[in-house]
Amino acid sequence: MPDMTIREHMRDRLRAEADPEYREFHSRLLPGTAGILGVRTPVLRALSKELLKGDWKGYISQVQAAWKADGQGDDGVYYDELILWGLCICRGFKKWEDAAPYITGFIPAINNWAVCDIFCGSLKMAGRYRQEAWEFIQPYLESGQEYGIRFGVVMMLSHFVDEDHVKEALERMDAVRHEGYYVKMAVAWALSIYFIKLPEAVMPYLEQNHLDDWTYNKALQKITESFRVDQETKTVIRSMKRPLRPA
Structure with a gap:
């Protein structure tokens, strides 16, 4: 045998x-x-x-x-x-340049939120190769593929919630146009994390953005569910909810 x-x-x-x-x-x-x-x-x-x-x-x-x-x-x-x-x-892998071809080969196999999120959260080398990782995820945000986009968004919320990236991250999420549930949930989740950590940078975006109503309202909901947001801020966030328009 x-x-x-x-x-x-x-x-x-x-x-x-x-x-x-x-x-x-x-x-x-x-x-x-x-x-x-x-x-x-x-x-x-x-x-x-x-x-x-x-x-x-x-x-x-x-x-x-x-x-x-x-x-x-x-x-x-x-x-x-x-x-x-x-x-x-x-x-x-210890170096991004060595890992990158393997990451590229793995992403097409992602077909659910759990594989995506565990992978993104475990890809710690993104913290050591910030520029390389940031540039790597950009095409996925524009890929039109549900889990390609989710990969890019979850990578942002896992490794790039900081002053250096918040402006560009908000622009990238604002430009996402995909009807997939797991894309919308990822964007809402990411926006809530960015707001919780960088509220002054994110509040102007929440006041004026191009998000669809469902994703926008879900982001507000996730913000109000956080224990790290005070009650006064939660009251303001709840008042910003949009009425859902008929499809």
């Missing part, structure tokens, strides 16, 4: 770590997402650390090839494998 590939070995590990109750819970959060085993994120992070001690680039290559050939699902790549693939990129 031939030796198992590193991907086959890791698939056995993933199946052994699967939690049926967590699978059921997580599947409800990701409707339409196939191939969820139910491995909890801390376990996936621990497995990624194990992979980094060996041929982790080989693992990425094998999972990527399987995804291209068979797609995602029980007979293709597991959702949990996508997370591992992304975590290996985030943890394995």
Whole structure:
């Protein structure tokens, strides 16, 4: 019998770590997402650390090839494998220039908010390569693809909520035109984070912007749900809500 590939070995590990109750819970959060085993994120992070001690680039290559050939699902790549693939990129590379081609190869496989958000939040090297990372995400914000745009927006809220980027970030979000639910939610979430951390810079934007009514109102809602916003400010924010116009 031939030796198992590193991907086959890791698939056995993933199946052994699967939690049926967590699978059921997580599947409800990701409707339409196939191939969820139910491995909890801390376990996936621990497995990624194990992979980094060996041929982790080989693992990425094998999972990527399987995804291209068979797609995602029980007979293709597991959702949990996508997370591992992304975590290996985030943890394995030290330089942005080395990681960039792998990030480019991974983004088309993102097909739900959880893979997107875990990947973006784990891509810590963006903090060390700020200019390179900022330039990298710009085309995705204009890509017209739901999860490409979400990738760009979540990268901004994860790594670029600061005085140096707030003006340009608001301009980028104001220019987003996409009807996808997960794009709108990402923009609303990002605006709330920018407001919470930089209220004086963001308030003029909230008073005059080109957001659709749903995204705008959702951003206001998220601001008022934050424990870091005082009651007086929440009252002002609630008064800014737009009436929803008929579609």
